[in-house]
Amino acid sequence: MLSKNLTKYLHSLQLKKYRQEHNAFLVEGAKSVLELLAADFQIELVAVTEQFYKENTSLLDKQPFRIEIAAADELSRAGTLQTNDAALAVVKTKDNEFLYAAPGEYVLVLDDIRDPGNLGTIIRIADWYGITKIICSLTTTDWYNPKVIAASKGSFTRVKGYYTELADYFEQVTGVTNAPPHPSRLQIATSVYGTFLEGKNIHKTAFADTGYIVMGNESNGISSAVEAFITQKITIPRFGGAESLNVGIAAAVVLDNWRRG
């Protein structure tokens, strides 16, 4: 059984304020917890059903964290999932470590993604397409929100996030200070792709070896501060009547075109 205090602690981790205070976040659901156990995270505790414990004893007992046995409905009440199947964990957050595109690598950059479901979906898509680093604007929703972790379907264990002020970040990685206006942009060696309505057809875009792909806010797209660093505006061509695509869908289509080469 989960103690009142523990349940209260688990509830508190639904709020960013307390996640930051405790440097900890929630991972919910048997599948996500199993992926977590196979990854490199510092786990504080797991709460699991007796059934889950029996099926995974060897995996659980070799690790140093606290283990609580609880009924499935207790886990549901303690967490955010409507039906928590069998397990949840409290995990230490990782440091906000600087990330950049190494030669031959692509990095995803998120400019003000507000919806946790979208961020989680994008982490999952990045993982599918073999991207392991995502740069997030400081206004992007919190990576450790339980909804983000749940929507990532375990991909949060393989993809890293780095939160930073994007204009500063691009100055650093592109070596350009006070981003110049349009013509001089062509002199920037680093390829920074961004989706715009008036960009180049992505079906006809040749992608450089190394690069950054920027996805913008759900309503407003890429901000002008970040637009200044875009070297290649790209567009997903439209053949019908829909006004737009969801940002997660757009990210998948862009990454698929990049990988298709």
Add this chain to the structure above:
Amino acid sequence: MLSKNLTKYLHSLQLKKYRQEHNAFLVEGAKSVLELLAADFQIELVAVTEQFYKENTSLLDKQPFRIEIAAADELSRAGTLQTNDAALAVVKTKDNEFLYAAPGEYVLVLDDIRDPGNLGTIIRIADWYGITKIICSLTTTDWYNPKVIAASKGSFTRVKGYYTELADYFEQVTGVTNAPPHPSRLQIATSVYGTFLEGKNIHKTAFADTGYIVMGNESNGISSAVEAFITQKITIPRFGGAESLNVGIAAAVVLDNWRRG
């Protein structure tokens, strides 16, 4: 102000049973209602804020339906959106009309899509890529569910759905009775594409002029009854660690590859 009876009627339309009884469904939100007004639907009534009415009087008054003026919070309480901005409508459902791929056309086929958000997203994606016909298995979630309509972002006005038993349907459109086992499948002239784990890399697939693209259930993929009619198994190549992609994401990537040709 909305009468008690009207509010009760609006609430009832959240349930499939009452939508079927009244042959009517809900459209919520100013943007969706405006798209609706521009499309070919039989509208029963609209409930709008005074502000919305003032801004769209000419559009509203030329039509024969009943108009109710209500406060925004009344609209929220009457509908399913957490914040309904300014308008909702009650619309007559369309007949379940037989649809097929005309020469040069592609049609999307949904085999047991259960989540209303996924169905709505797929309608929106189909619309983006210029697909106007979707065939749904009888087990697919109801097209007229308010969550489907909302997630389609107005694309329900441009895309038609046809619900049918898929094996019967494919027998009809492919001319094949009692779908033969694997080798004879190659004799079927109609191209039916379906996503499978072990299919052909979609980046290397040449799409026929006319075809059906089948997307399967969120957990179980394409059913064996429908698999018998698939002439080309295709796969979205994976480059990283994620186990799967959401069905809406997969649909977008497949359609983008088809359109890229």
